[in-house]
Amino acid sequence: MLAAIYARYSTDMQSAASIEDQVHVCRKLIDGRGWTAGPVYPDMAISGSTHLRPGYLQMQEDAQAGRFEVLVAESLDRLSRDQEHIAGLYKQLAYLDILIVTVAEGEISEMHIGLKGTMSALFLKDLAQKTRRGQEGRARDGKSAGGKCYGYRVVRRFNADGSPVTGEREIEPAEAVIVERIFRAYVTGQSSRAIAAALNAEGVPGPSGKAWGASTIHGNPKRGTGILNNELYVGRLVWNRQRYVKDPATGKRQARLNPADALVVQPVPDLRIIEDALWEAAKARQEDRRHDMQAPDGATRPERARRPLYLFSGLLKFGCCGASYTLVGKTRYGCAAARNKGTCDNRRTIERDEVEARVLDGLKEHLLHPDLIAEFVAEYQREYNRLMQSDRAKRSRLETELGQVTRKIDQIVDAIADGMRHPSMNDKLTELEDRKAVLAAGIEALGEEEPIRLHPGLAGIYRAKVADLAEALDAPETRQEAAQLIRGLLSEIRMIPGEKGHAIELVGALASILALGEAETTKPRAVRLGAGSVTVVAGVGFEPTTFRL
DSSP states (O other), X not given: OEEEEEEEOOOTTSOTHHHHHHHHHHHHXXXXXXXXXXXXXXXXXXXXXXXXXXXXXXXHHHHHTTOOSEEEESOHHHHOSOHHHHHHHHHHHHHTTOEEEETTTEEOOHHHHHHHHHHHHHHHHHHHHHHHHHHHHHHHTTOOXXXXXXXXXXXXXXXXXXXXXXXOEEEOHHHHHHHHHHHHHHHTTOOHHHHHHHHHHTTOOOGGGOOOOHHHHHOBTTTTBSGGGOGGGGTEXXXXXXXXXXXXXXXXXXXXXXXXXXXXXXXXXXXXXXXXXXXXXXXXXHHHHHHHTBOTTSOBOGGGSSOOSSTTTTTEEETTTOOBEEESSSXXXXXXXXXXXXXXXXXXXXXXXXXXXXXXXXXXXXXXXXXXXXXXXXXXXXHHHHHHHHHHHHHHHHHHHHHHHHHHHHHHHHHHHTTOOOHHHHHHHHHHHHHHHHHHHHHHHHOOOOOOOOOTTHHHHHHHHHHTHHHHHHSTTTHHHHHHHHHHHEEEEEEEEETTEEEEEEEXXXXXXXXXXXXXXXXXXXXXXXXXXXXXXXXXXXXXXXXXX
């Protein structure tokens, strides 16, 4: 009889010589039975819980083709540790009149399949439970529960008894610099794709020595994957975010999130690379991007998932029909409704470079107007005073009550000095003194009310920042940040075709700034600019936090 041999070992931690050892003992059995040794089907470093193994699948295929009459293995668990798979293999080979014989159990029958299959399955479950228990113990001690993330290296040292220390790591200085660089670049507006491209262009090796990818940087915030979501960088070890289950159809592992109460969180301050302020800024930008990608009903909007390709992409609207102004050619903007739906008769187009130049020139010219700077300072003072009104009211109330309490204390002291002493006066006096101390502390906590002191060079700083706007947009290292600031000031750019070209209306926080000096009106203020005009629509009031240039 022609006997095939199947041999397998599970992990890279085991020696490849294990295959040779298994084949050797199987050949001895074959020789002892007087059979002829046939093909050998090895699987190296593959778990027996999956049936997707090259040697295993080839063995089944050859069995169907009748290339052997007996299958020999060291033990049944070498063939499989899954009850379903081992039972299926037995049924398949029995149908083909192929015997299964192992060195450990002998000829395999239904009893072996039932008992050994159950024992193998229980062994895997018990092993997994013990492994997780050990990992949790390490995590609670602030040590690595397995694997090494970018920015750290394994500490290799030995205990007093000579045994190796496991689970300890320390910061890798060169990689820590890259981690901080990634965070700072992301906070200033660069995308994870742009960051990865820059690192690859410089030849900076990524995790495991591979090239950088966008997903390596942005990862998945919910699962804690990716450079930007690794809380270890702020000195916080988080373990057990997710568990893995195998898809019975494919044998592949699927990750599932664990509930929040299953997490193990331990502080590890000596492993901190990123400061809290930088971490929070990155998280805030991630949240803003998620918000931008969400539709009102909470569904993801794929068209918002990409960064704007050009400076004003997505902001241009046709002032008449309300449709978007999009690129209808390689370099020209036009009405999307006219081009794609035919519901608009506006067929006029405008060069993208002309739109960007006119808007930027208009911003620089009008933001640098002396009257606007003066009005900005005055409006800042008015806003500051408004915010201080509540503090003033509280201070006035506390000072009034403090005066009343002080007068009562003086009256009791005067009465005692005149000989009108009563035991109850002591308690009343103590109560008033305590109240006086509380009121005085409250007034002190409000601090001294000081007049507004603005830097004498504020107007010059303002002019310099606005004048540098075009330069910042041209410089690669500041282009994205400058563009992000400009887009944050504008909520909409309305394109209105006329006889002599397009008029442009700017709508948003910037419009409020440009319209500060105007009387309250619902009509826009038009300013002539070159071949067309820029119309500024007044906003709903001035907010100092939106003035970001």
